[in-house]
Amino acid sequence: MSPAELPGRFFRSELKLVFRRRRNVALLTILGLVPVLISIAVKTSNRSSRGGSIFGGISENGLFAALAALLAVLPLFLPLVVSVVAGDAIAGEASTGTLRYLLSVPVGRTRLLTVKLAAILVWCVACVATVALMGVLAGLALFPSGELTLLSGRPVAYSVGLGRLALVSGYVVVVIAMVGALGLFVSTMTEVPVAAMAATLTLTIVSEVADAVPQLSAIHGWLPTHYWLQWVDLLRDPVRTVDISTGLLVTLGYVTVFLALAWARFGGKDVTS
């Protein structure tokens, strides 16, 4: 079989659409620059930093540049870039009118949603991987790279640190995939991609704001963004898994709900665009 005959042709076409779009390439580039900028800033500042915190650790070990960059992009920038692609998924096709042609090809509606979701997930992985990889590279270029001390406990080998970074990245991919699932759902409700992107980002920020209001502490545990920064537990020795697993469970719950809503909404929707 030639590559074109392999199954998943539509999926690969979708990936091309996402990754060859200039806007998306620009977003990935900017994401990749974040750890570089952080590293340069730390390198050129005169302030002496102390170990024991993520930003403080950068000058002691370059691996912290990747972690610090993830910490920096997680609350706003990462949800933004995921919203852009996820919100565009169905609404973008609707606004260009290509949705009516896809459906009359015919692409089954469930199949279309599945392929769009798969592409969004790949996008999430690509975004997080870009930040992590560029962070590692910038760290290697500018800072020491031997043994490192994690947030608590004794020094570990650089390779162990890399393993932890991989775990952290995996966790971030999962929590940010929630934004992707939300975006896909919102995207089925409008023909204006920008509206879907904005709504997705707004809902995410509302959750983050609610999480910051102490008076709402009763619902904090149910907010989809509440566990986002919980990945710091992966940097402890030994790893604290309690909150991490709760975070993963809550995220999975939200993803399931958003996907079910997207499917229910899109399956019976009249496409008039």
Add this chain to the structure above:
Amino acid sequence: MSEEGLVAGSGAGAAISSIGLTKRFGSVNAVDGVDLDVPVGSVYGFLGPNGSGKTTTIRMLLGLIFPTSGSHTLLGDDFLTSGALALSRVGALVEGPAFHPYLSGHANLVRLDAADRSADAGTVKTRVGEALDRVGLSAAAAKRYRAYSLGMRQRLGIAAALLRPRDLLVLDEPTNGLDPQGTREVRTLVSDLARGGVTVFLSSHLLSEVEQLCTAVGVMSAGRLVWQGELAHLREQQAKQVRVETPAPDAAARVLTAAGLRDVARADAIVTATLGDADPEQLVTALVRAGVGVRGFAVERPSFEEQFVGLTGEGFNVSG
């Protein structure tokens, strides 16, 4: 499978057959109990004023919107149970072309083909090339869609419908935005396809186009299918009219009325009436005997346009 389907389906021998297709938006019936019967091998002209429910009907036929009630078959297959199977044999151009602006014409067609599960991936390059060639777009294949002119976009839309051999083409205003040459080319293309056995369902507001191309027509008005059948039949059905050009229209009108003609109408120097069973030769004699100067006398059928307006009603207001 498809052969059997054609015979077994409720609309035997019909490329499209619908029963009571209805779409209600709020309290308005955009499409109201439409029973389409598009014979296999026909070029079916789907006519109607703006807002008469043509596009809504087409969208229902393709499964883009869901009917409030009623059902239809495509190429003999019931749409609800095996619509996907039938749709892969249907090429469509609905409400104008639509493609990704930042992809080239070629890339856009490859993208559409990739979405088609039943398309042969091995031949995609050849098929895309042929489709582009067929609509005369080969030279602009690598250009971004954004840079295409209206006519080029329309051509690309038709190319997309021709990506695979089809049994049915649903073409909504296919010559929209095309220059006279382009319009002629599309007309030739449609005729060629029809000669090759493809059923063409053509929605158009260009009556001359429909008159030239179509073998059957359906006329929509205010959500209902008000006439359907062979075009020749429709034209024959229309009552013949006499048309008298005279300096004495009043006298001429009196003569025609006296001869038992109905719908006598006069405008300036022209009197018209429905011919009915009357004999045109005797009418001329009667006019001359009554001393009416006859400058011209003709028996004619009203134009297709007049007939169309007669079916759908006058008026510029969009209905519904």
